[in-house]
Amino acid sequence: MRDIYHDELDDIGKTLVTMARLVGIAMERATNALLDGDLAGAESVISSDPAVDALREETERRCFEMIARQQPVATDLRVLITSLHMVQDLERMGDLALHIAKVARLRYPELAVPADIRDVISQMGEVAQSLVSKVGDVIDGRDIELAAAIEAEDDSMDALHRKLFTLLLSPNWSHGTEAAIDMTLLGRYYERYADHAVAVARRIVFIVTGVRPEPAPASLDIA
Amino acid sequence: MRDIYHDELDDIGKTLVTMARLVGIAMERATNALLDGDLAGAESVISSDPAVDALREETERRCFEMIARQQPVATDLRVLITSLHMVQDLERMGDLALHIAKVARLRYPELAVPADIRDVISQMGEVAQSLVSKVGDVIDGRDIELAAAIEAEDDSMDALHRKLFTLLLSPNWSHGTEAAIDMTLLGRYYERYADHAVAVARRIVFIVTGVRPEPAPASLDIA
Numbered sequence: 001m002r003d004i005y006h007d008e009l010d011d012i013g014k015t016l017v018t019m020a021r022l023v024g025i026a027m028e029r030a031t032n033a034l035l036d037g038d039l040a041g042a043e044s045v046i047s048s049d050p051a052v053d054a055l056r057e058e059t060e061r062r063c064f065e066m067i068a069r070q071q072p073v074a075t076d077l078r079v080l081i082t083s084l085h086m087v088q089d090l091e092r093m094g095d096l097a098l099h100i101a102k103v104a105r106l107r108y109p110e111l112a113v114p115a116d117i118r119d120v121i122s123q124m125g126e127v128a129q130s131l132v133s134k135v136g137d138v139i140d141g142r143d144i145e146l147a148a149a150i151e152a153e154d155d156s157m158d159a160l161h162r163k164l165f166t167l168l169l170s171p172n173w174s175h176g177t178e179a180a181i182d183m184t185l186l187g188r189y190y191e192r193y194a195d196h197a198v199a200v201a202r203r204i205v206f207i208v209t210g211v212r213p214e215p216a217p218a219s220l221d222i223a
Numbered sequence: 224m225r226d227i228y229h230d231e232l233d234d235i236g237k238t239l240v241t242m243a244r245l246v247g248i249a250m251e252r253a254t255n256a257l258l259d260g261d262l263a264g265a266e267s268v269i270s271s272d273p274a275v276d277a278l279r280e281e282t283e284r285r286c287f288e289m290i291a292r293q294q295p296v297a298t299d300l301r302v303l304i305t306s307l308h309m310v311q312d313l314e315r316m317g318d319l320a321l322h323i324a325k326v327a328r329l330r331y332p333e334l335a336v337p338a339d340i341r342d343v344i345s346q347m348g349e350v351a352q353s354l355v356s357k358v359g360d361v362i363d364g365r366d367i368e369l370a371a372a373i374e375a376e377d378d379s380m381d382a383l384h385r386k387l388f389t390l391l392l393s394p395n396w397s398h399g400t401e402a403a404i405d406m407t408l409l410g411r412y413y414e415r416y417a418d419h420a421v422a423v424a425r426r427i428v429f430i431v432t433g434v435r436p437e438p439a440p441a442s443l444d445i446a
Contacts, residue, residue, distance in 0.1 A: 057435065064304060071294040081287060081307065088311070169401055177396050177403045181388070184407040212280065 005070050008062070012083050013139065015059050019090040020136035020200075022052050026097035027132060027193065031125030033104040034186070035118060037111045045101035052094035056087040075207070082203045086139070089196040089203075093132065096193045103182055112182050114175045120164050121183075124190040127157045131197040138204050147201035157194040161187050228293050235285060235306050236362065242278050242313040243359035243423075245271070249320035250355060250416065254348030256327040257409070258341060260334045268324035275317035279310040298430070305426045309362070312419040312426075316355065319416045326405055335405050337398045343387050344406075347413040350380045354420040361427050370424035380417040384410050 026045050033041035063080045066072065072080060103112050113121050131153050138146050164187045167173070168180055206212055249268050256264035286303045289295065295303060326335050336344050354376050361369050387410045390396070391403055429435055 061435070064300070067290065067304070068296045068300055073291045077287070077291055081290070084304065084307065085311070088308070165404070168404060173400055177400070178392055180400045180403050181391060181407045184404045185411070188408070188411065212284070 005066070008066060009076065009079060012059060012062060012066075012080070015055055016083060016086055016090065016139045017136050019052060019055050019059075019087065019094075020132055020139060022048070022055070023090055023093040023097060024129060024132035024136065026052070026094055027100070027125070027128050030097045030100040030104065031122070031128070033101055034112055035122055035125070037104065037108055039105060039108045042101040042104040042108070045097055046105070049094050049098045052091055056091040059087045060084060078210070079207055082207050086200050086203050089200045093193050093196045096189045096196075099189050100186060103186060107182070112179075113186075114179055114183075117164070117167055117175075117183055120160055120167065121186060121190075124157065124160045124164070124187070127153060127160065128190055128193050128197075131157070131194055135197045135200050138201050142204055142208050144205050144208050147205050150198055150201040154194045154198045157191055161191045228289070231285070231289060232299065232302060235282060235289075235303070238278055238282050239306060239309055239313065239362045240359050242275060242282075242310065242317075243355055243362060245275050245278070246313055246316040246320060247352060247355035247359065249275070249317055250323070250348070250351050253320040253323040253327065254345070254351070256324055257335055258345055258348070260327065260331055262328060262331045265324040265327040265331070268320055269328070272317050272321045275314055279314040282310045283307060301433070302430055305430050309423050309426050312422045316416050316419045319412045319419075322412050323409060326409060330405070335402075336409075337402055337406075340387070340390055340398075340406055343383055343390065344409060344413075347380065347383045347387070347410070350376060350383065351413055351416050351420075354380070354417055358420045358423050361424050365427055365431050367428050367431050370428050373421055373424040377417045377421045380414055384414045 026048060029041050030045045032038060033045065063084050067077065067080055070076075106112070131150060134146055134150050134153070137143060138150065164183060168183055173180065249271060252264050253268045255261060256268065286307050290300065290303055293299075329335070354373060357369055357373050357376070360366060361373065387406060391406055396403065
């Protein structure tokens, strides 16, 4: 019985890694769709999101059933409870990629991102990609040093977010209110995606060390 | 032993109600601080937030320990697992009130909200207040009819959010990019606060009926 139980626990871990991979693909496609005005790419992100939601729901159900049937304690219980939290973070990351894809779709056939903002958004997309790829590895390997690297990379996202606001508030901003609103929301979607990546990393640290994670990182106080 | 156990379960429910009350006070004060340019009010929201975070952490610890020690099944386990999720939603509602207070503080001694936007923000604040007050009652009484009323009220928040964007995008917008950014972020903070209120209500429905909640409501697709 214990073997089936541990196989199932491993399998939940694998599902989390799969979710990280899926929300990573979603983010990559969403950023590309946004920067290239690629409607088909945006639609593919939008139509793929329910698969992530379904994995969240299935994993919640499995965690609940394992707790009820196996009555785990100590580390095993911590893994299951923490997995319940991680699937929420990962699902939310998928939602944020979806929001970005919807901005691309809404502005199509125009490009949502003005040419002089393209660089900073592209860099935010790259940091998001790098973060989610590390998140998959942290979950897979319970690598707490890599978890620390995720915290550092979140600082780069914050710096890019500040840079974005500097561009929006420059006297040279010539793209009007609608584009300013779009850029404000996009900035927030990328930043929150990074925050949830950090939250997942902190939860893995909790599983490994037993040190309860701090609250998810605060948003930037731009406004 | 079972009596102490059920007392403790009740006590966790009371803590959730307390958290709803605290994040309701925070939202009321944050909205007032924002509309009146009240620095002291904004500071009081900011300095009160760690108390909500501490309740979240304490409740997580208690839920974990109860699951480990008492090995509950069926409804009791569902209550504990769901409480773990609800404290996250409630803490996040506190964070969103905090963000609103920070906008008030950042723009002080100016008013962050232009006169012609004041009405819609004030109404968003009122809906937020009404929502969180219902959330406290729903948790306290496990009242699933009231939970349905929360869903309906979230629709009012979405309508106000749309109205805000209409004002921002009107050709008469004369307040510049900085105010447009502030209003965009404020709109999102109120909307997300309402979304988390709905999420809590759905979790209570899950406890009562066993019907697993849908994902939290999607954000408005404005951008």
